[in-house]
Amino acid sequence: MSDSNQILDEVTQSDYKYGFVSNIETETIEKGLNEDVVRLISMKKKEPDWLLDYRLKAFRKWQQMDMPDWAHLKIPPIDFQNIIYYAAPKKKETLTSLEEVDPELIDTFNKLGISLEEQKRLTGVAVDAVIDSVSVKTTFTATLAKYGIIFCSFSEAVQEHPELVRKYLGSVVPYTDNYFGALNSAVFSDGSFCYIPKGVRCPMELSTYFRINAANTGQFERTLIVADEGSYVSYLEGCTAPQRDENQLHAAIVEIIAHKDAEVKYSTVQNWYPGDKEGRGGIYNFVTKRGLCEGANSKISWTQVETGSAITWKYPSCVLKGDNSVGEFYSVAVTNNYQQADTGSKMIHLGKNTRSTIVSKGISAGRSHNSYRGQVKINKNATGARNFSQCDSLLLGDxxxxxxxxxxxxxxxxxxxxxxxxxxxxxxxxxxxxQQRGLDAEKSISLIVNGYAREVLNQLPMEFAVEAQKLLAISLEGSVG
Amino acid sequence: MMENYQNLKQLFDGFFDQYINNETDSPLSLSIRKGAFEDFYRMGFPTNKIEKWRKTKLKDVLDLPYTINTSDRLRTQQQKSIFECEINNLDTDLFSLLNGWYEKSSENLLQGVIVCSIREAEQKYPELFSKYFDRMASDRSNGLIALNSAIYSDGYFVYVPDNVACNRTIQIVNVINATSRIFVNTRNLVIVGKNASLSLVHCDDSLSSFGSFVNNVSEFFVDEGGQLDFYKMQNKDEKATVITHNFVEQQRDTNTHANTITFNGGLIRNDTRVKLAGKGSHADVMGLYLVDREQFVDNQVKIDHAVSDCTSNQLFKGIVDENGRAIFNGHILVQQDAQRTAAYQSNNNIQLTDTASIDTHPFLEIYADDVKCSHGATVGQLDEDALFYMMQRGICERNARMLLMFSFAGQVIDHIKIPAIKNRISELVSRRLKGELSACESCELNCENPDSVMTFEIDMSKI
Amino acid sequence: MLEIKDLHVSIQGKEILKGLNLSVKPGEVHAIMGPNGTGKSTLANVITGRDIYDNISGEIIYKGKNLMEMAIEDRAREGIFLSFQYPVEIPGVSITNFMRAAMDEIYLYRGKKPMSGGEFLKYFNEKKQFVEMTANLANRSVNEGFSGGEKKKNEIFQMAMLNPDLAILDETDSGLDIDALRIVANGVNKLRTPENATIVITHYQRLLDYIVPDFVHVLYGGKIVKTGGKELALELEDKGYEWIKDHADIQL
Structure with missing residues (x-):
């Protein structure tokens, strides 16, 4: 016992390797939140009136709401007036080529293993890189445009494709949905937008990479994915943040709409800064992710590997409205030290013969708390609905x-x-x-944990799966029980 | 919170002032009652805003007018003559509560076992009373527990001394037979001494159908090496509301088995909380609910593994038909350092109609690592393949369904240790599934549903 | 006893049986052979009344009655027995009680007085010995935790209990070792009388070494494409189903 505990400690005590801070010139607004701030954000982004209205309605709704307290989490009070709601790397008015991107920024993403230079990308993954509040660069837009696929920053979409944004924004997660959803709807800064036209199978993985850099800022990005009839897209999301002693708030929304026969696969490797070994600092990750299987035979699949963040509050969900539609949720959540996670999924069955699967693997180590919370709801008209949920927890340490x-x-x-x-x-x-077969304890644990999480890791696209496996090992480094 | 229920407030105030204050309650119980009354006014009735009460719609029944039975002097009928809950071949000592009041004076049974009213116990056994009474129920986690502690009318007290294996089953029948809709608060206390054992059968019945609200709180203490089997049968009328809170505390090397069979009722909620406070103890908490028409049955279970080396097993099964609603909320808590815990939880439901509704919430909350915990919950239907198989052998669909439902329910009944009770419950379950046992159960003519008579009797006892 | 005329059956828009004809007389054993997926089990399901098909047309006359209009259990009570390819497990229901329920209902249907408990147990034990069934098998839940061989033996045991006029054995040999196969086949042979008939559905010839058929039919593409005596089975074994493909006068 004590031996293995010792090994466990060793394995869990590894360092966060993305904790550096980049020296990027940043434009921020004053701390605090009020209607003027909401107007200022909207103005900075040159938004049309309807979007400002949407933000204001959301803000007013948010003011009437209380922070949810039902999760199995201890959340210290958050001073929403002590947060900067808009931070953007300074840049020229329009960015036409990579040369115009701040070299420090390119360097930042290189350090993270994300190249913004298309020719250096071997794997054929198109990236939208979001730093602090704004999207700095989207790769392969031209290539994708040939297929009629729109993949750009959310701000750009508002300018270039307002009809699409207006039609779908808030259609899956209305601003009234929940506290953090309302907050995001009021102050969201940027994010990714993606539209796959009818019958198109997206030829490459699309991905968004989120990075928090500036101090005292909140990150409120918004992702909207629309898969038109018969289309397919696989979408990846990754995230990191610098190591800081104070907590930072991240409250994002992801909305997915899958029309008839469409399929969307959304994978996340969440590696926000988790705080230090004593539980200081780290990101509060309060995210609303929901997909609507609007049309018949549509499918939305969520896969998440959650290793970061001080506190995670996140329930990627599917509303299965179309007949025969399918929802899936595969999750590995690792918590260590003083991390807390309350995560799971909701599967709302509305249409006939709708099917859903939930596979959740929680791994807790140190003094962390890891909760699965999920809801499966079968409505009166969902004849023939099926759900299977498997939720396993592994404890490493007492x-x-x-x-x-x-x-x-x-x-x-x-x-x-x-x-x-x-x-x-x-x-x-x-x-x-x-160990009898010659593996050391640390390798053994890593092997067993990986085996335990295999079912979920298998759902990830290749490039991500390898990264996720390493991440699992690192998150648990020194942790055996 | 009470402002919505002015009528009830008047009722309770009146009861408290006229009855409680004038009675011979000891200073201890009077102070408990007063404190609890304040707690109740502060908390009010549980509302849907409270997570665990989100789906229990108390409001509808609280809006009804009630009377409260302020007197224990209405003991006119001999309970045995009006109540027939005889269990064949079961040798029990039968005691009863009528409309919230204990029916018999104390009786010293063999072996020094005591069964009497809780009021009498307070007078005659003050040490036991003050040591155990309201020890667990003082957690006041909702207003109904506080209300019960404030204005309970009466209840039973059972004490089995150390090293006594009580060889006769004690049966308590809690009957409502009133001429108006009454609100009843009963309070029970059961103490099983060191290395003692007890089996207790508690039947909730109603003979009248004016409606009633029974708010029952029971506390069970099982001392080192003790054993308690507790069977509860609920066969109420459709206008009956029964809210039960059972608190169980187990010391080292104890063993308890609780099994609640709900046949009928209007709104029934059974909340069982077991604290495994001594190493080497085991708790079984089981239940079967057969729900149809507009009935509502809610089972809440919390098992608190407070120390190491304990085991627990929850098994709840339900069949829900017509517009019935069933809720299961199971909770296993394994506290830090409660190592080598094994805790299991299973809830299986058969939903027979689209207008029925089943919610199941099997929770695990675990703070120790050397544990084996699992839970499973299912909602489904009768197995179509099994039905076809049976029908291919010549069994009609109705009987095939019955056999499957009966064997489904049988997995709970199988755990009942006393053969006579097991047989009796088997029989009641098979009658209930055939539609014979219904709201007008006190009359067994079954005139409501003459079509339901089966063409022949399947001998289910051997299944 | 059984007349099937121009039977068409489809499931989820796909036609499985495409005009099948078959005639079975008392005392006969018919073997229906064919490769996988040609509709052999569908035929068994349709005769016994399994309600999973979209469209059934044609005629099935059994003892002069139109089977299509009868409920599953009534067909069974009229003496049709299916030995399932995959017998379902029914937890919590003992074989004893299961058989008791079935026999009582069949007796009542036929206007006979159900057996008393004692008679039933005696009968039960006789039949148990008949199929060389071990005692403890009988006390277990129907098929629950049975091995493949035990499940098939249990099917034949039930057949002995219910004593059907028309027994349909669906792939009864699959999953059996040679000893179990012999026991099962012996049981079936002992149950043969001039009054009853048997339809043996099988993939392989080997079962037919033990249960010798009077007629062998080859089911292919949803129709019976070839009928012969027991030697046809051997020929098939020898030449394989490819041979049928080449020689059958059918348009696929």
Missing amino acids: RCGAHTFPYIDTKNASAIVEHEATTSRISDDQLFYC
Whole structure:
């Protein structure tokens, strides 16, 4: 026991390798939040009136709302007036080529392993790089345009494709939806927009890379993906932040609309700064992600590997409206030290023969708390609906917590819903078996944990899967039980 | 919070002033009552804003007019003569509560076992009373618990001394038989001494159908090495509301088995909280609910593994038909350092119609690492393949369905340890599934549903 | 006993049986052979009344009655028995009670007085020995935790109990080792009388070494494309289904 605990400690005590701060000239506005700030953000982005109205309505709604307290999280009070709501790297009016991007910025992304130079990208992944509040560069836009695919920053979409943005913005996550959703709807700065036209199979992975750099800022990005009839897209999202002693707020919204026969696969590797070993600093990651399977036979699949953030509050969900539509959620959430995560999914079955799958693997180490919270709701008209949920928790150490809070509500007599969950630790037998075959304890743990998370990691696109595997190992470095 | 229920407020105030204050309550219980009354006014009735009460619609039943039975002097009928809950071949000592009041004076059973009213216990056994009464229920996690502690009318007290294996089952029948809609608060206390054992059968029944609200709180203490089997059968009328809070505390090496079978009722909510406070203890908390028409059955279970080396097992099964609603909210809490815990939880439901509704919330909250915990929850239908298989062998669809439902329910009944109770419950379940056991159960003519008589009797006892 | 005329069956828009004809008389054993996916199990399901098909047309006459209009259990009570290819597990229902329920209902349907408990147990034990079934098998839930061989033996045991007029054995040999195969086949042969008939659905010839058919039909592309005596099975074994493909006078 004590031996393995020691090893566990060693494995968990690794350092966050993306914690550097870049020296980028940044334009920020004053701290604080009021209607004027909302107007200022909108003005800076030269937004049309309808969008400003939307923001203001959201802001007024937010003022009436209370911060949710139902999650199994201890969230210190957040002073919303002590946050800067807009920070952007200074740049020229329009960015026409990569030469005009601040070299420090390119360097930042290079350090993160994200190249903004298209020719250097081997894997054929188009990237929208978002730093602090704004999108700095989107690659491969021209290539994608040939297919009629729109992939650009959210701000650009507002200017170039206002009809699409207006039609879909808030259609899946209305500004009234929840506290952090309302906040985002009021102050969102930038993000990615993607539209896949009818019948188009997107030829490359699309990805957004989020980076928080400036201090005292909040990041409120907004992603909107619309997959028209019969289209397909696989979308990746990654994120990091510098190491700082104070907490920073990240409250994003991702909305996905899948029309008839369309399929969207959304993968996240979340590696925001988790705070230090004593629980100082780190990102508050309060995110609303929801997909609407609008049309028949559509499919939305969420895959997430959550290793970062001091506090995670996130429930990627699917509203299965179209008949025969499919929703999937695959998650590996790792918490260590003083991290807290309350994450899971909602599957709302409205259409006939809708199917959903939830596979959640939680891994807790140190003094962290890791909760799965999920809801499966079968409506009266969802004849033939099926759900299967498997939620496993693995405990590494005796000072952490692993919790499971599923909510299953059914109102249809033909529905079949199954939920299974187990909580356990790595058995001494497994450990011994691996060690007897010559692996050291750390490798053994890493191997066992990876095996445990395999079902989810398999859902990730190749390039991401490798990264995620490494991330898992690093997050748990020094942690064995 | 109370302003919405002026009528009830008057009712409770009146009861408190006229009855409680004038009675011979000890200073201890009077101070508990007064404190609890304040708690109740502060908290009010649970509302849908409270997470665990989100789906329990108390408001509808609280809006009804109630009377409160302020007197224990209405003991006119001999309980045994009006209540027939005889369990064949079961040798029990039968006691009863009528409209919230204990029916018999104390009886010293063999072996030094005591069964009496809680009021009598307060007078006659002050040490036991002050040591155990309101020890767990003082958590006041909702207003109904506070209300009960403030104005409970009566209830039963059972004490099994150390090293006594109580060899006769004690049966308590809690009957409502009133001429108006009454609000009843009953309060029970059960103490099982060291290395003692007890099996207790509690039946909630109603004989009248004017409607009633029974707010029941029971506390069970099982001392080192003790064993408690607690069976509850609920067969109420459709206008009945029963809210039960059972608190169980187990010391080292104890074993408890609680099994609640809900046949009928209007709004029923059973909240069982078990604290495993001593190493080496085991708790089974089980239940079966058969819900149809407009009935609502809500089972809440919390098992608190406070120390290491304990095990627990929750098994709840339900069949929900017509417009029935069923809720299961199970919660396993494994506290830090409660190592080598094994805790299991399972909730399976069969939903027979689209107008029925089932919500199941099987929670795990775990703070220790050397644990084996699992839970499973399912909502589904009768297995179509199994139905076809049976029908291919010549069994009609109705009987095939019945067999499947019965075997589904049987997995809970199988855990009942006392054969006579097991057989009796099996029989009641099969009758209930055939539609024979219904709201007008006190009359067994089954005139409401003559078509439901089966063409032949499947001998389910051997399944 | 059984007349099937121009039977068409489709599921999810796909036609499985495309005009099948078959005639079975008392005392006969018919083998229906064919490669996988040609509709052999569909035929068994349609005769017994499984309600999963969209469209059924044609005629199935059994003992002069139109089977199509009868409920699943009534077909069973009229003496049609299906030995399932994959017998379903029914947790919590013991074989004893299951058979008791079935026999009682069949007796009542036929206007007979159900057996008393004692008679039933005696009968049950006789039949158990008949199929060489071990005692503890009988106390277990129907098919639950049974091995493949036990499940098939249990099917034949139930067949012995219910004593059908028309038994349909759907791939009864699959998953059986040679000893189990012999026991199962012996059971079936012992149950043969001049009054009852058997339809053996199988993929391989080997079961037909034990249960010797009077007629062998080859089902292919949703129709019976060739009918012969028991030697046809051997010929098939020898030449494979490809041979049928080449020689059958059918348009695919």
